[in-house]
Amino acid sequence: MARISDDLAGLRNTRAWRSVFRGGSGDSNLHRSLAVQQNVFLHLASVKVRRRALDFGVTWYLGTLSLGCFFILVVTGILLRLYYHPSVPQAYADMKDLQFVVSAGVFLRNLHRWSAHAMVLLVFAHMFKVFYRGAYRPPREFNWVVGVVLLMVTLFLSYTGYLLPWDQLAFWAITVGSNILSAVPVMGAKIRFLILGGHTVNANALLRFYVLHCVILPLIAVLFLAIHFWRIRKDGGLHIGVDDGGETDE
Amino acid sequence: MPDDVMKPEKSGSPCERCTRRGAFTKIGVGSMAIAGAGSAVFGYEFLSPNVLYEPSPIVDAGKPDRYPPDSVTADVQNGIYIVHASQGIYTLSAVCTHLGCLTAWKPELGIIACPCHGSKFHPDGVKIEGPAPRPLPWLKTWVNDDGNLMIDRSEPIEREEFVRI
Amino acid sequence: MSEPKDFTASLDTDSRRTPVRVAFVTRRTSPQVQARYDTHVMTWPEVLLRAAVAVEALLLGLVLLSLFWDAPLEGLADPMQTPNPAKAPWYFLGLQELLHYFPPVVGGVLIPTMVVLALIVIPYFGINIESEGFWIKNREKKIRGLAIVVAALAAFLAWFEVYAVLVPTLLIAGVMFAAASESRKWLHAKPLSFWVMSWFLTAAIVLTVIGTFFRGAGWAWVWPWGAA
Numbered sequence: 010m011a012r013i014s015d016d017l018a019g020l021r022n023t024r025a026w027r028s029v030f031r032g033g034s035g036d037s038n039l040h041r042s043l044a045v046q047q048n049v050f051l052h053l054a055s056v057k058v059r060r061r062a063l064d065f066g067v068t069w070y071l072g073t074l075s076l077g078c079f080f081i082l083v084v085t086g087i088l089l090r091l092y093y094h095p096s097v098p099q100a101y102a103d104m105k106d107l108q109f110v111v112s113a114g115v116f117l118r119n120l121h122r123w124s125a126h127a128m129v130l131l132v133f134a135h136m137f138k139v140f141y142r143g144a145y146r147p148p149r150e151f152n153w154v155v156g157v158v159l160l161m162v163t164l165f166l167s168y169t170g171y172l173l174p175w176d177q178l179a180f181w182a183i184t185v186g187s188n189i190l191s192a193v194p195v196m197g198a199k200i201r202f203l204i205l206g207g208h209t210v211n212a213n214a215l216l217r218f219y220v221l222h223c224v225i226l227p228l229i230a231v232l233f234l235a236i237h238f239w240r241i242r243k244d245g246g247l248h249i250g251v252d253d254g255g256e257t258d259e
Numbered sequence: 260m261p262d263d264v265m266k267p268e269k270s271g272s273p274c275e276r277c278t279r280r281g282a283f284t285k286i287g288v289g290s291m292a293i294a295g296a297g298s299a300v301f302g303y304e305f306l307s308p309n310v311l312y313e314p315s316p317i318v319d320a321g322k323p324d325r326y327p328p329d330s331v332t333a334d335v336q337n338g339i340y341i342v343h344a345s346q347g348i349y350t351l352s353a354v355c356t357h358l359g360c361l362t363a364w365k366p367e368l369g370i371i372a373c374p375c376h377g378s379k380f381h382p383d384g385v386k387i388e389g390p391a392p393r394p395l396p397w398l399k400t401w402v403n404d405d406g407n408l409m410i411d412r413s414e415p416i417e418r419e420e421f422v423r424i
Numbered sequence: 425m426s427e428p429k430d431f432t433a434s435l436d437t438d439s440r441r442t443p444v445r446v447a448f449v450t451r452r453t454s455p456q457v458q459a460r461y462d463t464h465v466m467t468w469p470e471v472l473l474r475a476a477v478a479v480e481a482l483l484l485g486l487v488l489l490s491l492f493w494d495a496p497l498e499g500l501a502d503p504m505q506t507p508n509p510a511k512a513p514w515y516f517l518g519l520q521e522l523l524h525y526f527p528p529v530v531g532g533v534l535i536p537t538m539v540v541l542a543l544i545v546i547p548y549f550g551i552n553i554e555s556e557g558f559w560i561k562n563r564e565k566k567i568r569g570l571a572i573v574v575a576a577l578a579a580f581l582a583w584f585e586v587y588a589v590l591v592p593t594l595l596i597a598g599v600m601f602a603a604a605s606e607s608r609k610w611l612h613a614k615p616l617s618f619w620v621m622s623w624f625l626t627a628a629i630v631l632t633v634i635g636t637f638f639r640g641a642g643w644a645w646v647w648p649w650g651a652a
Contacts, residue, residue: 041466057464077479122495150547180501181510188359189532361506374508377642
């Protein structure tokens with residue numbers, strides 16, 4: 010098959026190809042550096058990392074997995090939106106459509122739901138792992154705060170998404186949750202009224218939660234994710250430190 | 260050489276920013292602050308819906324003789340209990356004061372019970388047990404000109420008031 | 425060269441005051457490097473391919489889950505009928521269990537707000553920066569102090585009958601006292617921040633597990649295996 014690889018190499022040398030992939034392709038460290046540094050999506054990452062950062066035991070890859078989960082949720086979420094009307098009671102009828110009428114509807118809905126649960130679990134695990142290995146210590150304090158904000162965004166995304174099927178589980182979980190909100194002193198009832206768009210959980214609440222879940226909160230999440238990764242870079246990469254027991258490197 | 264034009268501070272000059280730059284900065288920042296405050300107010304007003312597609316809080320419960328003496332009638336649709344006691348008729352809200360679940364009347368036990376966290380109430384609204392912080396509120400009840408029993412669910416009343424029929 | 429000043433050498437884990445890597449050169453000695461210089465590898469392909477494999481493994485697991493287990497969907501929302509029990513999603517069940525013990529202002533607003541605030545300020549408090557083992561210094565004094573704190577907390581929790589938090593508190597306290605003896609090397613050297621977070625994590629897990637499996641209709645206690 011030397012001919013095919015010759016053809017491919019020929020392809021890669023055309024002007025058209027090189028106008029798109031300016032770094033060229035190859036196995037040298039120069040090519041590998043350019044592949045990251047010249048790429049609009051990847052150049053947030055550094056060109057090199059410390060070898061020990063790759064060890065599974067350092068992070069259990071929890072941050073990476075959380076991000077991967079987020080991508081799965083965005084893709085499945087967008088696909089589900091194509092068959093979902095955020096109105097009452099049409100929303101429930103659409104859930105039934107997804108179950109019985111839409112090809113792979115059951116699968117996509119399941120994937121979205123289980124990925125949501127996995128996301129909450131992974132984000133909590135990530136937080137505890139970062140704490141237990143001391144990766145919040147200076148100079149990484151602010152990144153920890155950004156992480157807590159991302160945790161809150163994740164929980165709110167999960168909470169707003171919970172209402173969208175408009176079944177008994179959704180309706181009463183959100184009713185109880187919004188009543189807890191009204192227990193906030195002074196402003197509780199007002200906040201509840203603003204979030205629900207009314208006095209009870211009804212069509213206004215569904216629409217507001219839909220916009221929160223699909224537009225506002227994902228945008229906030231992406232913004233804070235960008236800050237989160239930027240700070241990792243600026244703080245000197247992942248923390249690979251001494252043990253928490255006060256022992257030094259041997 | 261316009262040295263004294265370049266030096267903003269002269270001896271005896273009262274303020275540091277009495278320059279054109281300072282004045283324009285103050286005007287610019289000030290107007291942005293006013294615009295920001297205005298946007299916040301308009302944003303809040305926008306987010307607060309002015310029209311609500313919700314049922315009216317006033318409930319027409321029909322003629323009082325639909326409710327026999329010593330009875331508790333649960334109106335699930337409106338979330339109220341219409342109780343005909345010895346002193347007269349009164350109305351309780353059926354919404355649990357803990358976290359807003361709909362309570363249920365248990366005639367065989369003679370109590371009102373909430374399914375969510377196990378709060379239980381007497382037919383006069385007083386709590387028997389459970390995490391509910393307050394008794395079930397009494398609602399304003401009256402008889403209108405047509406002789407129908409009317410209930411206003413929007414505001415609870417303070418004292419026990421009975422409608423005598 | 426003039427007489428060098430007298431230095432005191434010590435180990436310090438407080439990264440606010442001391443840089444992590446220091447080469448300390450004395451007279452007539454050669455510098456001894458304690459930590460080797462890290463080798464670097466290229467992000468592409470080392471990091472990115474590993475990340476791709478990890479995410480693909482995650483996707484595989486989630487896809488298998490989705491093919492065989494359906495997400496629940498109950499009946500149409502009915503404002504006139506509250507299901508019994510009305511449970512929140514699992515990550516809020518710990519909170520819902522807490523609401524069983526405390527009024528909504530405390531259990532629903534105060535405690536969650538305090539938890540979030542406590543999380544946010546973690547890296548700004550010295551207790552979390554110093555990673556010196558809790559039992560290394562002042563052992564006897566700390567044993568007495570810890571006993572008082574645990575007793576007070578346990579009394580408070582028992583008074584409000586919050587057994588779901590009382591049991592983890594006593595559990596973690598027990599492990600802490602056990603760690604006081606130097607024979608348990610790994611636990612002995614753990615800092616106080618480790619113990620506080622472990623207490624919080626254990627209590628949160630217990631509350632969530634109870635709320636998920638041990639609460640039935642009317643939020644009454646049930647045994648998950650269906651015993652009466």
